[in-house]
Amino acid sequence: MVYSVVVAGASRGLGLEYVNFLSKDSANIVIGLYSSSYSAAKLLDLAKERQNVHAIQADVGKVNDIQSAVGQASRILDGKLDLLINNAAFFSGEPAKLCAPLHTRSAEDLEAELHAAFQVNTVGPILTANLFLPLLRAGHTKKIMNISTLAGVMDVVLHAPLVVPVYSITKAALNMATAAMTVGGLREEGFTLLAISPGVSNTNPPDATDAPLDPQIASDTKRIYENLRTAYLDWDGVADAPGKTVRMTLDVINKATPAQSGKFISHFGIENERWL
Template sequence: MSSWAIVGATRGIGFEFVKQLSSDSKNTVIALIRSQATAGQLNELAATRKNIHIIETDISSLSRLEETANSISKVTNGSLDVLIYNAYSAGTDEAKLLPPSAFRGKEDAFKREIDESLSVNLFQAVYTINALLPLVEKSQQKKIVYISSGIGDIPTTRATEMPNLLGYSVSKAAGNIIMAKYAVELKAKGIRTLAMSPGWVETDAARDISNSPEAFQWMLSSFQKMDPRVKGMISTEQSVKAQLSVIGSLDEKLSGAFVSHNGNDKDWF
């Protein structure tokens, strides 16, 4: 029996994690969500699977996170095998498609772009991990996984020649190094961490960025510069299945790394 907590579980990749994990009745799955207002499909699934436990929280609030840790503890008898941080910010609508030089004279917009992404993709990730760390430490598996993006990888940026999505890229790169820092800090306690890109996945967020045939073709062409085999987005089902395989193989040697859903630093898409 394993216990899992998924942060950001109402839709897309997070929901698919809940769906696949809860299909095994031996798993206890904690779905951490921001609001019940968007949890329709999650509630429907939970109504048919008693091993899903939905907890509404606010990962920007330290006091709410402490309450959340206590709520999880009551469900899992004081431990948590795997924490998956899937919450994210893609940046601001006004500026996420601008390259660095376009912010000359728009410094306030640049700060908003970076700050908004860092808030969710770095600061709140650390707040959440620290609040739930005592539960992870008491578990058998002791794993913490941060869902990142290949766009936050320097060699990938150079290969795809994508100059924009600054807030998202910078904040995900920051999240990657934080996970490496956690890995070296917590190694002696047997806790293993991982930053992992889910691939180019067909989610609402991905569709928002490539919301026209022209935008989709631009994204596709950019990714094909690195990997000519890329034909388009993969399904959430395919992505999560691959990610769970990587999480299952997470050991001390891999701990702290940043990898793709294929478990390497090459096949990002």
Template structure:
């Protein structure tokens, strides 16, 4: 089985780290280019890259335009000529304040990293995807961005940024349909990453019922990524522009 080349943002922790790990182990002919904005904190990722020579780590802050402009030079240094699958995973969730108490810079930072950054990075890797027939463009989104549902949790800047991401993914799927791109937003589920655990713990005092309910729905990064890899591998033209859960369920926008 021949391998594929993946470009995965935010591979230093959580879902991104697990994506890199499972894809590297699945096939030694896979090539995984992944990113971190803080190399000094990505010790485990660099250790993993030493163990699996098909992993390449580059520096990237998806919320910084100057950093995004370095992508091509870093890919050329590695010798990457083409990319099969782009997985936009890097993101932030740094506030549960209500709208009236959320500062402008918090809104703007979430928009820059969670919404705008993924598409600006895609602009840089687009030509590499054109060299392959696979042309899968995957955005790790969130059920928090579903505007037809409401949750008893203040998500404000994060939820807003994911809703905007989903809107843009739909548009991109239409724009690139004639070039046979498959563009899909996916929800990884309620994953027990360190960031999620901190947010969930804060609910115990403010919303104990929802805190108890969400604990029963938590899945591990390993379980989430197994599901994500399974559905991504099966995506075809008919799936472009549809919002999927990690288990293959179709979600509303």
């Protein structure tokens, strides 16, 4: 059986790894959506190397882009899609603001960042899912995987503490959107929708050829890891390799059924409440 997949937010990090991993099976057809060719060099190279990989420019924050991507994908996939992976994410317009507490920001500045983050992290996945529904309805598996984050878990945020406020808020909204779409009738159609936290994945290893992390982001990331390590003693403090994260999350969505649809879970599985 040909397995068809669309990955939104595929230019780098986990999104690129989903495309890379799934396309290793030449029977699969994998489409990666990217917002800008400036950051999608590796995806575009992969599309040149493998006949079963296709790269389509589409900013998930723009309806016209998504509509155009659906049309192109439909022609490539003969109108049938098995799995949609919503991986696109907006963290912060400026590194110094990523972990800045909400009450320390100016109202105008915070409003602008919230709008930008909601458009990509919440609105984008909802619109992408809606517009790809005709293709998914014609597919074999009817599955949607929304990549969320443990930063969207209230207990984790309070216990760690894990302070990435704008990102956390907009991803938590995505979790609720997953539930809302499920009970809105898609489960009855045989769809399986899950919001999955991939845990902590090292998407920028020391030997990465991508631009190194901004010093502020590197510092904030180190502090976040330290807080998580202190709060969750059973975590070894080491981020998973992207390949491991991708395999674990795909295993979860592949095993899931419509009966579990709408849940926000971790990469450890449906009945597992462990986040790290």
